[in-house]
Amino acid sequence: MxxxxxxxxxxxxxxxxxxxxxxxxxxxxxxxxxxxxxxxxxxxxxxxxxxxxxxxxxxxxxxxxxxxxRGNLAAGEEGEDVDLSQPSDWKVLLPLIGIFVLNLLIVNWAGWVISGTIMFFGAATCLGARRWVLTLVISLALALGSFYGFYLGLGIKLPAGILSGVL
Amino acid sequence: MGGFAAALTPINLLFAFAGVILGTAVGVLPGIGPAMAVALLLPLTFGMETSSALIMFAGIYYGGMYGGSTTSILLNTPGESATVITAIEGHKMAKAGRAAQALATAAIGSFVAGTIGTALLVTVAPIVVKFAVSLGAPSYFAIMVLALVTVTAVLGSSKIRGFASLGLGLAIGLVGMDPVSGQQRLTFGFAPLVDGMDIVVVAVAIFAIGEALWIAAHLRTSPARTIPVGAPWMGKEDWKRSWKPWLRGTAFGFPFGALPAGGAEVPTFLSYVTEKKLSKHPEEFGHGAIEGVAGPEAANNASAAGTLTPMLALGLPTNATAAVMLAFLTMKGIQPGPLLFENEPDLVWALIASLFIGNTLLLLINLPLAPLWAKLLKIPRPYLYAGILFFATLGAFSVNMQVADLWLLLLIGLLGFALRRFGLPVLPLILGVIIGPMAEEQLRKTFQLSAGEVSGLWSEPLAVGIYVLIAVLLLLPVLISVIRRKRGTASAAAEALLGDDAAGGPEPEQAKPGHGNENSKAAERNES
Amino acid sequence: MTIVVGYIPSPEGEAALERAILEARRSEVRLIVVNSSKGDQLVDDRLIDAKQYHELEARLSDAGIDFWIERHTQGADAADQILHIAQAQRAELIVIGLRKRTAMGKFLMGSNAQRILLQASCPVLSLKASSDW
CATH class of the missing domain: 1.10.287 (Helix Hairpins)
Incomplete structure (x- = not known):
């Protein structure tokens, strides 16, 4: 040190x-x-x-x-899937936060299905997913599934946004 | 027994089943714990029957513990401090080809301890309630202060960072309209804040967003491998060596869990040490002794059952999952506290009955399914953590459909990241958010009763006793260090006054090369 | 000149390795065994552990050929890894195992084998797991 x-x-x-x-x-x-x-x-x-x-x-x-x-410094929290031997990776973190902010900016306009798809796809890509097609399919399935699941199962209507006539 | 009738309806059985499956899954998955799972599910439970949701949460609570021990045995990755001890002997057993036996003794031990612990909960909780109903506001206030102080100062490794976390939590709890005077506190004229911060948003932000961001910044990239396992089973000799540790572990676990200080670390450790001392094969310890898995696992689960005692009888949560469950009750408009048993007997007994059922389900499901759980570990990390972010956003958004909630989610999520980055424990914060407002209410009641006399605070004998206890807990480390200094050892009293754990060492970063690296890089970027 | 073989502990991987050893012995060149994992999972059965590594080592030296084992636990995926090594070592042959995959599966998951076949600048020998006819 x-x-x-x-x-x-x-x-x-x-x-x-x-x-x-x-x-x-x-x-x-x-x-x-x-x-x-x-x-x-x-x-x-x-x-x-x-x-x-x-x-x-x-x-x-x-x-x-x-x-x-006095030199008594913090130790980051350890975890099952945390690798403290590596420095904090801002190249992952900042885009991730950016995608989160993008989602909250567009969710009401574009609707949950689109913004959710973008968010999952973006987050997975930031985290290192490289199988584009698979990632896109999972993102769409999650966003659509949660939209209809909330609507039909819980009676909660997530914003449909620009797709409001389609969904 | 009406509780069993309520819990055994097909729909509630289904929720119990879903709970234990989900709980085991999150326990096995890296990076997700039962507290995060319950927090993520909170928004989904708005439309649900309160008892059904609570039954599901109970399943997650017990299931998470079970899943955690599975990964510590197979992969030597204890997800929480309570399973660290299990990993010591459990992983050694797995390496020696005895994974099946280690999993079996953990599963059956958890079942035995969970069942006995729940039975103890049934007997102890009503006694505590009977005692608690007779208590007035001063004693309650004292008990809450005790819970906050112990969680903050005794359990964590750094007292200062614990208190910082507690302060942040209490500050978050302050936000909103003061219920007595109608004054707005810390709302800054921002309308969505007037009703206070939604506990769902805070819980999801701290447990899900903060954790996911923290993991994302330190993503592990090298894969480990599991030891291939068949279905867990035990031979006659294993049974013979396991049953006593199970019972002793339960005896250690329950009382520690039931204390307002909570925590499973101490009883699991005590159980391990005891088994090592009593074992006929002490030479096996450190090389995979089955007693070293059986005892601590039982202690862990019994302590989990014990933790529910203060939560149900006093409305006082002492671990993260219990805190989120309590937040759920408050959200549903149910007043937690000693009157819970009186006001909502159906709910309480259905919950307790579901604990018995959930425990049995866990044993039935997990004995044959253990190899299947190991498959969950193959989910690629990008999808896992993107999924956590996705569901966290979905959950927090669906509560009020307000974008403002998402901003709060992000801000508190970043705070959650900072907590982990700067070594602040999470538990004091979340307890501060939940217990803070409750404690303020009791404090005001106390002064109302005493017509403004400060002496009202210690007008009940129990309150006096508790304040003495708090003082002892806080002063003990100082005293010890003073005595040490008198004996001439180097430890300075000032160090103890500042409260930082001497065991952590003066320069912890020396032990972990590369860790300082991270911080220095972070520092560079912060400067630029 | 060298031969590069992609190896994972599976029937396809075994078939590829067996054939690669044969080829290496015949043309008396060095064999590079590549075993890699992208490291995006907590557990990855495709990566060989220490025990399998030693077994592999023993097996290759018994075969009496010049060999080298590349074991990568993180970073690039298998196809990139193999192509990169093949190029760096001026390989004369790449040997890979093919697993059965439906068109949909290939569309979703992508195919390492396909990428190697398309992008490699040397001959690629591909094998299926069973060849009992």
Whole structure:
């Protein structure tokens, strides 16, 4: 482990501590802006818990920053299918998030069948699926199946979008 | 016994069956656990009968445990900490060609422990309820604080990160309109947030999206291989060596599960150590001793049954799956807590009856089907994780048909990713979301009763006892380190005050070459 | 010059390997055995484990030929792997096993064999599992 790598690692974790601190401050500011009319029935009021929560967040962010500075760094969560010997793969992650966002942008316009198909196909491709035809067939089957399954089985009507006359 | 009548209707049997199949499948599949499965199914259960859905969840809960032990034995990939111990001896047995026996002792042991555990649940839960009904708001509040503190500070490896996670969870629980004063908290004038964050969205985001993104970023690419197995079976000698560990494991597992601290790690470990000590073949331990599979597996399942005690009797979940199940009850407008037994006896007893049935189904299905489950592991990863994202989106969207929910799903999903990335435990967060609002309610009731006197908090003897316990739990590590320092060992008291686990070592990344690599690359990109 | 054979533990793979050994012995060239998995599954039976590797090694040395085993656990799929090695080694022959597949199956799953046949720049010898006629 080189000094440089550790220093960088520290900086990322400090950023996370800063995030915690910001959330804590937001909770505090939000609570302080609540209007409270004192009543015998509700002595604690709506402010008390938010103050406690912001306290927990701020204190833990400071404590986290201190431990990180002392070199006590986080270990990523292990899992059955997680390979921590590899670096976080942003080339998989960012497109995946992009596809998710694309889906939520077009779901109402294009309808679930189309947006769902695109999402599954895109996600599987990002994750390394290379059998195009098979992937497309699975995507379509899942999207169509869930659309009709929800409609017929649960009575939930997912948006049909531009295909609304067809489906 | 009305419970059995309710649970044995054809439709509920079908749901129990679906539950155990699904549960075993998700237990076997890499990357999916029972908590994620239940979270993903939440949206589907809106139209369902509450008892049917709960019966299915119970099947998933027990089935997931079973599936998890199958993969730890065959592949040495324990999906959760509770099956780590099973993997030690179980995988060694499989390598020595005794996979069938290892699977059999795990399955039958799970059945025995699950059945005894559920029977204990039936006897213990009403007693707890009887005791709990007499408790007032101060004691409840204290119990909830205890549950949060133990889950946060005792179970995790890093206390600071545990508390950070708890704080985030509580903050999420705050969002929405305060039920007493009608004030909006943390909504930022954003209309969809006024009703609070949908627990379905939060659960799906944390368990499904966060996990799927985390796995996607660290996708394993080298395949392992299973050891080919026939149907599980055991010889006479195996039975002889297994039945005592099963019973002892159950005895360890249930009480630990039933405590508000929960957790299956401690009892499985204790069971393993005990079996090693009592065994007539201690030399076999570490090379595939059947006792080392039988005991911990039984302890794991008994603790799962035990966990349901505080959940049903007090409305207090202590593990992720129980937390999501409780969220389901709240979603259905059912008030969890000691009155559950009184208000919804049909539901509770149908659930308990279904636990017995589910356990039996698991044994019947899994003894012959074990080789088939191993086939599930051949699903290509791209399809598996794309599927999780797909169903998570579908589920969260179908709740309200609002695109805003999808944005929340993504944001909280990214938070879930960050939790895993920065080593924050997930459980405190999800318990914070669920228990936070409940605890606030009890806190307010307490002060209402005491007319604003702070002393109201410790107006009940049980509450006092619990606060003392919490103090001991929090201060114990500090005390230990102070004593250690007095003895002259190097550990600094400040380190303990900061709360970080000394066992984790000062420089954990040294143990894992390459891990720092990942972070440094992430850092580079973050900077650019 | 070399011969490249795609090997997986299956009847088709065995048939291909057997024939490849024969060819290598006849023309006295080096045999490269390629066993690969894309590594997108948790469990892949097509990849040989340590025990099978040693058995394979023993079998090839018993056959008295010059050989080399390429075992890839991740990255490219089998067809790419075989084509890449064949090109790099200027192979004179590629030997592969063919499994039965319906037209629909081939449409959905794609066919490694087809890609090798179409893209290879040397002769390709393909075998079916059973040849008992």
């Amino acid at each position: 080189s000094e440089v790598a550790t220093a960088k690692k520290k900086r990322v974790e400090l950023l996370f501590a800063a995030f915690l601190l910001i959330v804590g401050i937001i909770v505090f500011v939000d609570a302080s802006q609540l209007h409270v009319t004192y009543s015998q029935a509700d002595v604690v009021g709506p402010k008390a818990l938010p103050y406690v929560v912001s306290g927990i967040l701020i204190l833990s962010s400071i404590a986290l920053a201190i431990t990180v500075m």
